[in-house]
Amino acid sequence: xxxxxxxxxxRIYSIDFLRGAVMIIMALDHTRDFFHYDAWLxxxxxxxxxxxxxxxxxxxxxFCAPVFxxxxxxxxxxxxxxxxxxxxxxxxxKRGLWLMFIEVFVVNLIVTFDPTYSLIGLQTIWxxxxxxxVLGLVVWLPYAAILSLGVxxxxxxNLLDPVEAAHQGPFPFWWDLLHSSRFSVHxxxxxxAVLIIYPFVAWAGLMMLGYCFGKFYDPSIQPERxxxxxxxxxxxxxxFFTALRASNLYGNPEQWSxxxxxxxxxxxxxxxxxxxxxxxxxxxxIGPALVFLALFEKWKNSFTxxxxxxxxxxxxxxxxxxxxxxxxxxxxxxxxGHSMSEGANATAGIRFVAAGEGYSLWIVxxxxxxxxxxxxxxxxxxxxxxxxxxxxxxxxxx
Numbered sequence: 233x234x235x236x237x238x239x240x241x242x243r244i245y246s247i248d249f250l251r252g253a254v255m256i257i258m259a260l261d262h263t264r265d266f267f268h269y270d271a272w273l274x275x276x277x278x279x280x281x282x283x284x285x286x287x288x289x290x291x292x293x294x295f296c297a298p299v300f301x302x303x304x305x306x307x308x309x310x311x312x313x314x315x316x317x318x319x320x321x322x323x324x325x326k327r328g329l330w331l332m333f334i335e336v337f338v339v340n341l342i343v344t345f346d347p348t349y350s351l352i353g354l355q356t357i358w359x360x361x362x363x364x365x366v367l368g369l370v371v372w373l374p375y376a377a378i379l380s381l382g383v384x385x386x387x388x389x390n391l392l393d394p395v396e397a398a399h400q401g402p403f404p405f406w407w408d409l410l411h412s413s414r415f416s417v418h419x420x421x422x423x424x425a426v427l428i429i430y431p432f433v434a435w436a437g438l439m440m441l442g443y444c445f446g447k448f449y450d451p452s453i454q455p456e457r458x459x460x461x462x463x464x465x466x467x468x469x470x471x472f473f474t475a476l477r478a479s480n481l482y483g484n485p486e487q488w489s490x491x492x493x494x495x496x497x498x499x500x501x502x503x504x505x506x507x508x509x510x511x512x513x514x515x516x517x518i519g520p521a522l523v524f525l526a527l528f529e530k531w532k533n534s535f536t537x538x539x540x541x542x543x544x545x546x547x548x549x550x551x552x553x554x555x556x557x558x559x560x561x562x563x564x565x566x567x568x569g570h571s572m573s574e575g576a577n578a579t580a581g582i583r584f585v586a587a588g589e590g591y592s593l594w595i596v597x598x599x600x601x602x603x604x605x606x607x608x609x610x611x612x613x614x615x616x617x618x619x620x621x622x623x624x625x626x627x628x629x630x
Contacts, residue, residue: 252543261293269590305442324368331361351581385437462526469519
């Protein structure tokens with residue numbers, strides 16, 4: 233997530249605005265996970281059980297992870313202007329390892345409230361950390377080679393779809409870690425296991441493209457030319473998605489199909505694969521993000537300033553929003569009459585959650601707005617602190 237953007241000496245306002253917007257949206261999905269009564273019973277994208285409102289509550293959050301990863305790559309490119317390749321490579325490798333550590337030992341504790349770490353999930357921060365580690369290795373390559381490698385991975389990894397569809401039985405750990413997650417659980421030792429949610433190869437390819445995208449913001453490129461490049465690249469990505477998706481030939485493991493009415497057929501058309509991110513998934517998320525950057529580069533008002541605060545401190549926001557969501561969920565779980573011992577019996581590895589219990593989507597939206605608002609003061613303070621203390625090295629890891 234760039235939950236985890238690499239700070240720059242001169243931040244690009246529109247990128248912080250986009251990052252802040254998708255981080256606010258991200259909190260909606262996580263609030264739904266902990267508060268909606270149906271969250272642990274059905275997939276909100278399952279057309280047999282979902283509603284249009286629930287479907288789009290989940291679908292809109294598809295933008296979050298790919299935009300985080302893409303912008304993390306761009307942030308790495310921005311570092312090039314003030315770091316040697318050796319320094320940049322070392323930083324990306326160390327920060328990637330740091331994020332992997334945070335995923336395993338901090339994010340998992342916040343998400344599960346399980347101090348025994350019985351089930352360790354490898355999710356967004358893991359994907360960003362591993363992708364950053366890989367990027368730290370490939371930044372030694374020429375720009376054209378990095379671009380080519382990113383294109384090959386992003387456009388070519390779905391060639392493995394038929395192989396995986398024909399495979400019988402579980403995949404080995406290394407394969408799930410690289411490409412096929414399927415939310416597979418692999419035993420570690422004793423009563424401990426690892427849940428692979430974000431296999432990292434496709435994400436690493438997207439981060440490489442994000443790194444190459446950073447060139448759009450070179451000082452030699454005039455703002456009007458950049459706006460045109462962003463706009464037409466974004467529109468081209470959306471058109472490419474529409475044409476390839478309509479063909480049902482390539483780019484997504486599952487085909488779309490005609491449903492009970494035109495609206496649900498459209499929902500089937502838009503239901504693209506996230507784990508791992510398919511080519512079409514990346515096209516329909518990054519394409520609109522580029523259009524957003526083109527249209528909002530010069531927008532500055534009170535609303536954009538508020539949203540930008542969240543985008544300027546993504547790492548802190550990510551950790552705090554998950555903790556606050558789960559803490560409030562646990563308090564309400566106990567308030568509904570459950571005991572602490574009941575709460576320790578996890579649902580899908582997460583404590584103080586009961587499948588089938590919770591609230592309507594309207595309540596979910598109210599809780600989401602409240603949590604985002606509650607985090608604004610601390611995010612605003614930390615954003616100001618980072619700006620005033622740019623030379624403190626440890627801030628680049630937060």
